Amino acid sequence: MKYQIVPVTPFQQNCSIIWCEKTKQAAVVDPGGDIERIQQQLTHHGLTLEKILLTHGHIDHVGGAKALADAAGVPIIGPHKDDAFWLETLPQQSKHFGFMPVAAFAPAQYLCSGDRVTVGEQTLEVLHCPGHTPGHIVFYSAADKLAWVGDVLFKGSIGRTDFPQSSHTDLINSITQVLWPLGREVSFIPGHGPISTFGAERQQNPFVADQLLN
16 A cells, blocks of 8 residues: 655645555545645545544544545545544534634444455555544554554654543554554554654653553
8 A cells, every 4th residue: 555645734744645556546545634635645646545544533644534525426434433522523623723624524324343444456444543533543554564553653752642632541552452453564644743653652752661661
């Protein structure tokens, strides 16, 4: 599976275009905004967008999803249904964070742990990882040992848990009980900032390093 990170919004959120090399079918993960930039990259790579995938309902991750879906005639998939309230409050989020007005929407499908999502002939596993938000999910490509983790985990940090229905305990459990078992060699693309590996974070992350939790 190929991918390109396209930073979007003033929050520099890591939107990702992912695609199947054989079919040139693509998905966009967390299009928070700047959809013209995303569309330009889809055209540049000769890709056909088939779906939009959302890790969670915060506006910097979903603010451009409906406009991009409508423009391309494709469905929005994810996050978990427990983030429905975030999608319903997008108009308020846009005012609070200084974004252009964004209307509420519902995805074509909510996702749960154990679900699988295809991109062309490639498959992503769905992992429910609550904490940053209650309905946060992670997309994992076992074939590539690569995960799109949204705002669950960052290089040297973890997701905030000071939002409504956030939980620090749930976040730590999601990282250590859901993500770590995938393997130290797994690379991850966070919602913001540089790529890292689970192994590096288990060794160095000041919030979830192994020596801190044992």
